[in-house]
Amino acid sequence: xxxxxxEEEDTARADVSGEIRLPATLEGAGPLPxxxxxxxxxxxxxxxxxxxxxxxxxxxxxxVVERGYLAEGASGRNGGGVRQQxxxxxxxxxxxxxxxxxxxxxxxxxxxxxxxxxxxLFLARSQAEVNRLEKNIALQNRCGVATRMLxxxxxxxxxxxxxxxxxxxxxxxxxxxxLFPWPFLWGYARQAAAHGARIFTQTPVTGLERQKSGGYVVxxxxxxxxxxxxxxxxxxxxxxxxxxxxxxxxxxxxxxEICSSEPLKPFLRPMVSELSSGLYCSQSMRGExxxxxxxxxxxxxxxxxxxxxxxxxxxxxxVRLIPILGDIKILRQWAGPYDQSPxxxxxxxxxxxxxxxxxxxxxxxHGFMMAPIVGKLYGEWLTGxxxxxxxxxxxxxxxxxxxAAHHEKEDxxxx
Amino acid sequence: xxxxxxxxxxxIVAGKIVLCRCEDVTLADLEHCVxxxxxxxxxxxxxxxxxxxxxxGKECLAAVATQLAVLTQVPPAMMPPFTSRPxxxxxxxxxxxxxxxxxxxxxxxxxxxxx
Numbered sequence: 001x002x003x004x005x006x007e008e009e010d011t012a013r014a015d016v017s018g019e020i021r022l023p024a025t026l027e028g029a030g031p032l033p034x035x036x037x038x039x040x041x042x043x044x045x046x047x048x049x050x051x052x053x054x055x056x057x058x059x060x061x062x063x064v065v066e067r068g069y070l071a072e073g074a075s076g077r078n079g080g081g082v083r084q085q086x087x088x089x090x091x092x093x094x095x096x097x098x099x100x101x102x103x104x105x106x107x108x109x110x111x112x113x114x115x116x117x118x119x120x121l122f123l124a125r126s127q128a129e130v131n132r133l134e135k136n137i138a139l140q141n142r143c144g145v146a147t148r149m150l151x152x153x154x155x156x157x158x159x160x161x162x163x164x165x166x167x168x169x170x171x172x173x174x175x176x177x178x179l180f181p182w183p184f185l186w187g188y189a190r191q192a193a194a195h196g197a198r199i200f201t202q203t204p205v206t207g208l209e210r211q212k213s214g215g216y217v218v219x220x221x222x223x224x225x226x227x228x229x230x231x232x233x234x235x236x237x238x239x240x241x242x243x244x245x246x247x248x249x250x251x252x253x254x255x256x257e258i259c260s261s262e263p264l265k266p267f268l269r270p271m272v273s274e275l276s277s278g279l280y281c282s283q284s285m286r287g288e289x290x291x292x293x294x295x296x297x298x299x300x301x302x303x304x305x306x307x308x309x310x311x312x313x314x315x316x317x318x319v320r321l322i323p324i325l326g327d328i329k330i331l332r333q334w335a336g337p338y339d340q341s342p343x344x345x346x347x348x349x350x351x352x353x354x355x356x357x358x359x360x361x362x363x364x365x366h367g368f369m370m371a372p373i374v375g376k377l378y379g380e381w382l383t384g385x386x387x388x389x390x391x392x393x394x395x396x397x398x399x400x401x402x403x404a405a406h407h408e409k410e411d412x413x414x415x
Numbered sequence: 416x417x418x419x420x421x422x423x424x425x426x427i428v429a430g431k432i433v434l435c436r437c438e439d440v441t442l443a444d445l446e447h448c449v450x451x452x453x454x455x456x457x458x459x460x461x462x463x464x465x466x467x468x469x470x471x472g473k474e475c476l477a478a479v480a481t482q483l484a485v486l487t488q489v490p491p492a493m494m495p496p497f498t499s500r501p502x503x504x505x506x507x508x509x510x511x512x513x514x515x516x517x518x519x520x521x522x523x524x525x526x527x528x529x530x
Contacts, residue, residue: 069455076461125522166522182461202455262469262505276522286464295518306501313518315511320524326509332471332500 031223032200037061038382039218039227041205041241044075045181045371046360047233048188051197052109053379060196063225064189065218067204071185073235075368077304077336079258079280079290079415081271082369083120083176084145087136088408090390091345092143094373101372102179111187113179114285119270120176121158122414123167123321129275130169136412137171147173159272161322178271178282181368188375208244215356216245229382231358236302236337238347238361247351250399251362252300254340256292257310259333261325263287272321273415279317280415289328292415293317300340306333338365342399344410346370349391352400358382359396364413434482435475437468442482449486459483460497469505472497 037059040047043066051064066072082102084095101108102115124130133149140147148171155170156162189199200222207219208230215228234241236253264287273280278294293314311333319326341347341362348359360378363370377388397403432442440463453462456479465479466472476496484491502511 069453069458071461072457166524186462260467261508277520308501308514308516309518311502311511312514312516315508315514316517316523317520319508319512326512327507329505329507330502330511331469331505332467333502334498334500 032065032203032218032220032225033063033198034224034226035061036063036198036225036227038063038229038231039216039225040064040231040233041208041218042066042073042231042233042235042237043070043185043189043199043201044073044233044235045071045185045188045368046075046235046363046374047231048185048192048199049371049375050231050233050360050378050382051192051199052188052195053375054382055192055195055197057379057383059379059383062192062197063227064192064197064199065203065205065220065225066199066201069201070189070199071182073237074336074338074365075185075235075371076182077258077334078181078365078368079271079282079292080178080181080284080368081120081176081280081282081415082115082179083173083271084143085120085122085136085140085147085171085173085176085412086410087132087139087412088345088410089139089143090393090408091410092140092145094370094390096143096145097376098369098371098373099175099177101376102177105179105184105187105372109187109191111183111190113184113187115177115179116285117175117177118268118282119158119172119174121155121270121272122171123155123162123272123274124169124171125166125274125276127168132275132411133169133171140173145173146175147171158270159268159322161267161324162272163321163323172270174270176271178284180285184368205241205244208241210245210354229356229358231360231378233360235361235363235367236339238339238359242351242357242359245354245357247354247357247396249347249359249361249396251339251341251347253302253337255298255301255303255305255335256294256338256365257306257314257333257335258290258292259311259314259330260284261289261328261330264289264328274317274321275414277313277317278415279314279321281318281322288331289325291318294415302337304335304337306335310335339367340364344413345408346374346390346394347396348374348394349387349396351396362394364410365415366413434478435463435465435468437470437475438464438466440465440475440479445479445482446486449483454483454487454489456480456483456494456497466497471500
């Protein structure tokens with residue numbers, strides 16, 4: 001059994017009446033309420049973070065509907081990396097806040113998510129990559145992120161197991177980190193439910209209708225809920241939900257694979273990533289080496305199958321970079337979809353003509369690390385605060401009216 | 416002995432019944448998991464970590480599924496196994512690294528490229 005994930009008093013075990021007591025968190029049975037102020041579609045980390053912040057701020061007439069189980073989509077399939085090394089000021093500043101929220105997560109939410117700030121080490125194999133890192137580091141330093149450029153030997157001081165052949169430079173920020181994704185979701189779900197939000201798993205949305213009188217009706221096999229506002233937090237499936245009300249979202253699903261090794265005693269502090277291949281790996285708190293690699297040229301797909309191509313490519317790149325890992329064994333591999341947006345930035349706010357339909361998609365594989373701050377900012381906005389600038393900048397209509405071309409394009413969607 | 420005490424003994428014993436040896440998951444762990452609302456076998460896997468060790472479920476999946484069926488009162492026939500994950504058996508990276516299925520990047524060493 002994993003070490004204790006939730007730190008609440010364990011009443012369920014002490015109860016010897018034989019009755020299994022379901023917590024309010026997951027409503028596996030029963031109909032949806034007829035109405036809600038806000039319906040959130042998608043029980044991934046984004047939807048649950050928003051639900052938590054809404055409910056905590058007193059707006060708890062919230063229903064979350066999740067097609068499968070919590071963490072079934074990309075939220076349960078990622079490597080758990082949380083970093084501030086980005087190429088645009090907005091993303092850097094957002095991730096500074098997300099890291100702070102991750103640091104406080106165990107205290108605020110009451111769940112141990114094994115957040116560990118071991119840093120992120122990016123390795124460059126060409127001068128062009130070094131130049132790119134240096135440009136980003138200058139911006140990160142201006143924002144107060146202490147990333148620094150290292151000579152190859154400096155990287156060796158952080159990860160002595162590296163083979164430096166072909167490495168020409170590295171970027172290292174000691175306050176980036178990793179977490180364990182699943183309890184992160186469960187923590188948000190439990191706290192959202194404790195504040196009154198209602199979360200329905202195994203509840204796919206079969207239809208979405210706009211009401212003439214305002215609001216939407218969300219249809220599911222468990223019944224329909226009429227909501228004044230709807231939030232699309234369905235990740236790679238966002239275009240499908242939006243299409244139900246005639247909104248086109250230009251994101252597409254790209255399958256990314258990942259794998260995990262047998263557990264080893266702790267030896268690898270940072271997340272290690274190689275720019276040229278998108279290779280990344282870190283050691284989880286369970287001791288496993290968890291990592292992936294980006295193989296270009298595959299068509300969009302919702303498929304979650306595993307391939308030998310991935311495993312062989314990952315192994316080849318990783319053993320070249322850290323030869324001593326050649327003898328460890330891979331236990332399992334899996335896959336999940338990135339919600340790929342055309343300019344590498346998320347799509348937030350409302351689409352034209354739908355002031356009560358909110359988007360939280362297009363996170364390009366980095367929605368998990370963005371979720372704490374995006375959830376918090378959405379929670380504040382939808383409970384009456386002034387909208388944060390992300391809701392005006394990362395809008396859907398930037399693609400239609402051509403302003404996306406003038407935006408900063410995020411070029412650091414690595415891994 | 417009262418029925419309450421009987422059940423207390425069952426609870427104590429459940430803590431000794433190991434369902435997943437790789438990850439040390441007991442019947443009591445499973446009961447706790449179900450009591451928290453995690454009843455889908457995929458969720459149970461994630462909550463307890465059963466089936467994520469060296470055997471990848473080959474030894475424990477049937478045992479956990481059988482007990483989960485009892486606890487959730489779902490017929491065993493309605494309980495599909497969790498998604499099995501490659502590789503079939505734990506495989507060293509060094510072996511995988513030699514497989515010709517690997518994608519070649521522009522910066523792969525020339526000598527290692529396929530002839």
